[in-house]
Amino acid sequence: MDKEAKKRIFIAINLGERTKKALVDLEKEIQDSLPLEAEGMIKWVSGKNLHLTLVFLGEVAQGKISEIIQAVKGALSGEKNFFLKCRKISYGPPRKMPPRLIWLELEKSNELWRLVEKIKTKLAEREIRGKDGGEHSFLAHITLARLRSWQWRKINPEERPEVGREVNLSFPVKSVEIMESHLKRSGAEYSLVSSIPLEETLEEKEK
Numbered sequence: 001m002d003k004e005a006k007k008r009i010f011i012a013i014n015l016g017e018r019t020k021k022a023l024v025d026l027e028k029e030i031q032d033s034l035p036l037e038a039e040g041m042i043k044w045v046s047g048k049n050l051h052l053t054l055v056f057l058g059e060v061a062q063g064k065i066s067e068i069i070q071a072v073k074g075a076l077s078g079e080k081n082f083f084l085k086c087r088k089i090s091y092g093p094p095r096k097m098p099p100r101l102i103w104l105e106l107e108k109s110n111e112l113w114r115l116v117e118k119i120k121t122k123l124a125e126r127e128i129r130g131k132d133g134g135e136h137s138f139l140a141h142i143t144l145a146r147l148r149s150w151q152w153r154k155i156n157p158e159e160r161p162e163v164g165r166e167v168n169l170s171f172p173v174k175s176v177e178i179m180e181s182h183l184k185r186s187g188a189e190y191s192l193v194s195s196i197p198l199e200e201t202l203e204e205k206e207k
Contacts, residue, residue: 006059008181009193011072011119013052013084015142019171020047023104026089026167027144030102034161041151042102045143049190052084052106052142054116054176055123055130067126068178069194075118080199081174082111084140086167091160092141098152102163106140113138115176174198 015023024047031044060068085107091099106112116138123129152160178193 004061004063006061007065007193008183009057009060009065009068010053010179010181011055011057011068012177012179013054013173014175014177014179014192014195015050015052015171019169020050022169023047023050023142023144026104030089030144030163030165034163038161041148041155042145043148043187044145049188050142050144051177051179051190052140054138055119057123057128058131060128064128065178065193068123068128069196071122071126071128072119072176072178072194072196075115075122076176076196076198078199079111079115079118080201081172082109082198083170083172084109084112086169086171088164088166089144090164091147092143093139098147098149098155100147100149101143102145102147103141103143104167106142109140112140112173119176 027044031039031042034042057068087105087107089102089104092101092103092105093099120130175195175197177195180191180193182189182191
């Protein structure tokens with residue numbers, strides 16, 4: 001008997017086109033400031049793939065997808081739209097040497113933290129758990145680039161290209177998406193499984 005098909009699933013906030021364009025412009029700005037020898041060590045995330053991961057689930061049986069959708073719907077019940085503010089671009093993860101990513105850190109948000117905890121709780125009720133490294137490990141960020149670590153190790157830390165900069169940008173969160181990741185030789189590609197909207201605020205309803 002064949003094993004049930006599995007999909008590589010994560011729960012995320014997808015970004016609007018205006019936000020994606022602003023981040024692609026930031027990527028280009030950093031690229032233009034880097035020395036030529038750094039070019040082959042960095043793989044930039046394309047605009048269409050920019051997102052904020054809330055929970056990474058990994059390989060999930062096809063039959064569990066509907067349960068995940070219901071869990072996220074339950075977590076979002078009563079939750080309203082909100083804004084997230086960007087903080088700065090840096091190497092990540094923190095204290096990881098050599099770094100693996102160039103990412104955009106977000107300001108702390110009670111709304112986002114509550115949302116993530118509610119999603120994890122609703123998933124756990126269905127015995128579905130993320131692969132994100134623990135209960136308190138969530139660090140809100142948007143990955144802008146991945147570094148080829150084996151090449152990066154050759155660079156003296158004092159000579160590492162500077163990427164840090166403050167970012168004055170905010171964006172609305174109007175929905176949460178369940179996404180499938182397809183791993184290909186050219187890099188990961190993502191497809192939408194389901195989008196669950198947050199409730200509109202009173203001000204938005206009146207517009």
